[in-house]
Amino acid sequence: MFDSRLLRTFDEVVRAGSYSAAARALGYTQPAITQQMKALERSVGTPLFVRVGRRMRLTEAGEALARHAGIILENLSVAQEQMTALTRLHSGRVRVCSFPSAGATLVPEALARLATDSPGVRVELQESEPPESLERVVRGEADITLAFTYPGLREQVPEELVEIPLLEDQLTVVMPAGHAMAQRRAVKLEDLAEERWIAGCLRCRTNFLHECAELGFAPDIVFTTDDILVVQSLVAKGLGIAMMPGLVLSFLVHDRVAGRALDPASRRQVSAYVLREHLSIPATAMVLDELKAVAADRVGC
Structure with a gap:
């Protein structure tokens, strides 16, 4: 040499x-x-x-x-x-995996900040639900993943990962704008026991069934889909109502759909996960900082 x-x-x-x-x-x-x-x-x-x-x-x-x-x-x-x-944070590649509602809200806002502050940092986007999204980081297929957990349904996080809490996302009920309950600012889940329901991903569906069981009823689930836009379209056509994360409210696309918070409030924890050694990689740390800033702004709203 x-x-x-x-x-x-x-x-x-x-x-x-x-x-x-x-x-x-x-x-x-x-x-x-x-x-x-x-x-x-x-x-x-x-x-x-x-x-x-x-x-x-x-x-x-x-x-x-x-x-x-x-x-x-x-x-x-x-x-x-x-x-x-x-x-010096001027360049680098960071692979970010997120679940759909975070990918449509937190991630674009963070990337807009990043494009201004450090345009040389390039981000590759992936989409996956937990726990698969967590495993992608462990396998080296992603550098950062955004995932969510529900109270009482928290799964074991791989020990290699560091959790960075971002925000608590309040759950809402999405219903047709003409629904009788849409006149309220918040709705009680037990008051909707007789409704037809549209359920989302497996983890969200498990939490939904758990909350209904706690209130003493089993919901009538008529459709299941992971696609947020499909859920909105089904609701807009009056085919059912759905429990969805509050992040979704910022991109409701149907004027015939309304979102109402649950009373009492029900929330899920949204966090970023990264391998501990990657915290010292400048480009990865920069993306995490932007995600934390975006989350803090939403909490303060």
């Missing part, structure tokens, strides 16, 4: 044509240049120069090394610039 310091000195000697000229250009003494070139020759195992009068002439090995030195030094310079950019 070549010592880059010695290689830079060698390149300057070749350019300048003598040890003394290279010493003046580099700000070294001539004996220092001589010692460095001897060290480089010991490293490669053969002489690189022969003296011809007052000038140094390259040996065959020296000519071969000279042909490569410039390219090697240029590549080292490019690599150094990239490392500097990465450590």
Whole structure:
């Protein structure tokens, strides 16, 4: 392996044509240049120069090394610039996995901030529900994942992951705008026991059934779908009502759909998860900071 310091000195000697000229250009003494070139020759195992009068002439090995030195030094310079950019948060790639409602709200807001503050940081988006989304980080397929947990239904988080709480997301009931309960600011789940329901992902559905069971009834689930837009369309057509996260309220697309909070309030915890060692990677830390800032703004609203 070549010592880059010695290689830079060698390149300057070749350019300048003598040890003394290279010493003046580099700000070294001539004996220092001589010692460095001897060290480089010991490293490669053969002489690189022969003296011809007052000038140094390259040996065959020296000519071969000279042909490569410039390219090697240029590549080292490019690599150094990239490392500097990465450590100063100017660039980097971060793979972010999120569940749909966070992917439609928290993530775009964080990326907009990131694009302004650190445009060189590139984010690749993935979508998955927990617990699969957590496993993606463990397997090295994602750098950050956003996931949610419900009280009493919390699953074991892989020990390799660090949880970073972002916000508590209040659950709502989405219903047709003309529904009698839509006139209220908040609704009680037990008052909707006779309704037809549209259920979401497995984890959300499990929590919904758990909350209904706690109130002493089993809901009539007529449709199940993970697609938030499909849920809204089914509700808009009067085919049922749905329990959905509060994050969804910011992108309700049907004017015939209304969202009402539950009374008493029911919430889920939204957190970011990352491998502990990745907390020290600048680009990953920057994305986490933006996600925390976006979440804090929503909590303060």
